[in-house]
Amino acid sequence: MSGQMIEENILEIRGLTKSFGGLTAVDHVDIVVKKGTVHSLVGPNGAGKTTTLSMINGTLPATSGQVFFDGKEITQEKADKIARMGIGRTFQNIKLFPTLTVLENIMVGGHAKHTKGGLVRFLIGFRESNHFEDALRAEAEKVARFAGVYDLKDQLVGNLPYGRQKMTELARSLMLQPKLILLDEPAAGLNPTERSEFVDMLNEIHQKGTDLFLIEHNMDVVMNVSDSITVLNFGKKIAEGTPAEIQNNPDVIKAYLGDGYQAIEKESK
Amino acid sequence: MNSTKKTKMGTLIAAAVALIAMLVLPFMGINNYIITLFCQAMLYSIIVYGLNFITGLTGQMNMGNAAVYGIGAYIYALLTTRAEMAPWFAMIFVALAGWFVGVILGYPSLRVKGVYLSLTTIAFNEIVRLVIQNMRFTNGVNGIRNIPSLGIFGFTFNTPMRTYYFFLAALVIFTLISIRFLKSKYGRVLVAIRDNIDAVESCGINLADIKVKAFVLSTVFGAIAGGMYASFMRYVAPNTFSTNLSISFVVMLILGGRGSVVGCLLGAFIITFAPEALRFLGDYYQFVYAVIVILAIIFNPNGLVSLGGRILAKIKRISVPAKRGANG
Numbered sequence: 366m367s368g369q370m371i372e373e374n375i376l377e378i379r380g381l382t383k384s385f386g387g388l389t390a391v392d393h394v395d396i397v398v399k400k401g402t403v404h405s406l407v408g409p410n411g412a413g414k415t416t417t418l419s420m421i422n423g424t425l426p427a428t429s430g431q432v433f434f435d436g437k438e439i440t441q442e443k444a445d446k447i448a449r450m451g452i453g454r455t456f457q458n459i460k461l462f463p464t465l466t467v468l469e470n471i472m473v474g475g476h477a478k479h480t481k482g483g484l485v486r487f488l489i490g491f492r493e494s495n496h497f498e499d500a501l502r503a504e505a506e507k508v509a510r511f512a513g514v515y516d517l518k519d520q521l522v523g524n525l526p527y528g529r530q531k532m533t534e535l536a537r538s539l540m541l542q543p544k545l546i547l548l549d550e551p552a553a554g555l556n557p558t559e560r561s562e563f564v565d566m567l568n569e570i571h572q573k574g575t576d577l578f579l580i581e582h583n584m585d586v587v588m589n590v591s592d593s594i595t596v597l598n599f600g601k602k603i604a605e606g607t608p609a610e611i612q613n614n615p616d617v618i619k620a621y622l623g624d625g626y627q628a629i630e631k632e633s634k
Numbered sequence: 635m636n637s638t639k640k641t642k643m644g645t646l647i648a649a650a651v652a653l654i655a656m657l658v659l660p661f662m663g664i665n666n667y668i669i670t671l672f673c674q675a676m677l678y679s680i681i682v683y684g685l686n687f688i689t690g691l692t693g694q695m696n697m698g699n700a701a702v703y704g705i706g707a708y709i710y711a712l713l714t715t716r717a718e719m720a721p722w723f724a725m726i727f728v729a730l731a732g733w734f735v736g737v738i739l740g741y742p743s744l745r746v747k748g749v750y751l752s753l754t755t756i757a758f759n760e761i762v763r764l765v766i767q768n769m770r771f772t773n774g775v776n777g778i779r780n781i782p783s784l785g786i787f788g789f790t791f792n793t794p795m796r797t798y799y800f801f802l803a804a805l806v807i808f809t810l811i812s813i814r815f816l817k818s819k820y821g822r823v824l825v826a827i828r829d830n831i832d833a834v835e836s837c838g839i840n841l842a843d844i845k846v847k848a849f850v851l852s853t854v855f856g857a858i859a860g861g862m863y864a865s866f867m868r869y870v871a872p873n874t875f876s877t878n879l880s881i882s883f884v885v886m887l888i889l890g891g892r893g894s895v896v897g898c899l900l901g902a903f904i905i906t907f908a909p910e911a912l913r914f915l916g917d918y919y920q921f922v923y924a925v926i927v928i929l930a931i932i933f934n935p936n937g938l939v940s941l942g943g944r945i946l947a948k949i950k951r952i953s954v955p956a957k958r959g960a961n962g
Binding site (some may be wrong): 403424445453501541 | 814823830
C-alpha cells in the first residue's frame, strides 16, 4: 500500500492531520477518490472539512500525512503549483476580485497558462502578447458562456447577485482545465432554481472528464451528484460509502442528530 | 459599447491637447526656473509611475524610491566622470542597476505580507544615503560636479529648454509603457492581488514572482529617472535622496490617485509646484501644505482622478429627483 499510489485514483489522502496548537482539526484522515467519480465530504459544522480541502490544494500546510494527486505526491507543494498541476478550487465564501469585471475575473483564472517569456518580452513583443491576450479572452468568453455569465461579462463582479458570483467563481476555476475541482459548499446560499442549475453544470463538467470533490450540506445535491461520500466528525472519518450506505449508517445519524435521536426512535417503536 | 468608444476618443483627445500644450509651453514666455520645475515634475512622474505598479496596485508601501533614484543618479555620475564613459552607455548600466536593486530588494521583502516592505525600504533608503554620504569615491557630502549631459547626434541637452523636450519625449515613452503594463494581464493580476490574495494563488499564479516583476519594473523606472536627473542637474549630492523625498513620492501617488496614470501625473505636478503656488504663505507653507494633504486623503482617498466622477455622480443625484418631480 505504501509508496506509489494506485493509477486509477485521482486523489489519495493518507493519514492527513492538521493541529492548531492543542486542537487537532483533522485527525489521520484517509480518503481515496477514484478517477471518473464525484466524491463528497460531509459532516457537521467544525468537522474539519474546509481544513482538509485547504491542505489538499496547498493553502494550508499539513501537520503530517500525505496527499497524492494523479500519481504524484503533492503534500509539500505550493498552492500555485498545485493549481497549475490540475487542481481547481472554489471557496465557501466566494473569493472573487470585486473591482474587476466578470470576464477579467475569469481571465485571471487562465493567467498562469498563457505565461511565456518574461516581462520584457511581454512589453516589447506587441504581436505575441496581443495574441496571448486575445486567446485568453476568447477562452474566457467560451467558459463564461458555458457558466451562463456571458451576458454579464462586462459588469463588475462585486455588483452581481450571489448566484452569478458563484458561477463566475466556478468558471474561473475551469480556466486551467483542471483534472480535479475542489468545491467548498457550492450550493450554499443558492435558491432551488439556481441550485438545480448548478447541479446540472457540475454534472456537465464531470461528463467532460473533470473529477469533483465537494463539501456540501444540501442533501439533495450530495445524494444527486456523488458516487461516494466520506463523513467527518470532529476531525475524524466516521463513515465512507455510497449515498445509500451513508443514509442508513447509524454513526452518521448519531453525528448529525445526536444520541437522543435513536433513543426516541426506540421509544416510538 | 458605444459609450466606451466615446470615452476612449475623449481620452485620446484630452491626451493630444495636453501634449500640444506641453509642446508649446516653453514659448509662452515663462522663465528658466519654471521650465526647470516642469523638468523636475516630469522626472517625478516617471518615478511615481513605477511606484504605482506596486504601491498603487497591490497596496504595499515602498518608502525607498528616493534611494533607487539616488542610485541611478550616482551610477550615471560616477560612470561618466570617473570612468569617462559615454553618457548613453552609462544609462544602460543605470537601468541594469535598477533591475539589480529590484531583484535584491524585492525577493526578501515581497514574499511576506503587511508592513515589511515599508520597513525594509525605509532602511534601504537610509543605508544608501549614508553610504553615499560617507564614501570617498562618491565624494561624500560635497557630491559630484561637472557631470556630462546626455545628447543626441551632437546635440547636448544642456539647457533647461533642451532638457524639457528631451524629458517630454521620455515621459511620453514611460507613459505608454505604464499604460501597457497596467492594461496587461500583469496589471489585472496585481489588482486581483489587492482584491483577494488567497484566490490568486489558487488560480495557479506565483505571487512572489509577479510582485517581483512589478517591483523590478518600478526600480528600473526610478533608476532611469535618477540618471536623467544627474544628466540634467550636472551635479548630485546625497541630501537630495532622503526618506523625505520617498514619502513625497507616496504622497504624489495617493493625492493623484492610485492605479491611474493620470493620477500619477496630477500628483507629481501638483506636489512639485505646490511650494511655488504656496510661496505667499511664507513660514506657514509647511503647515498649510500638510493640512491640505491630510484633508485630501481623508475626504478624497481615491485621489484627484476620482474627483471628476464623484462630482458628476453628485450632480446626477441632484438632477434625477428634480426630473421626477417635473414629470409627476
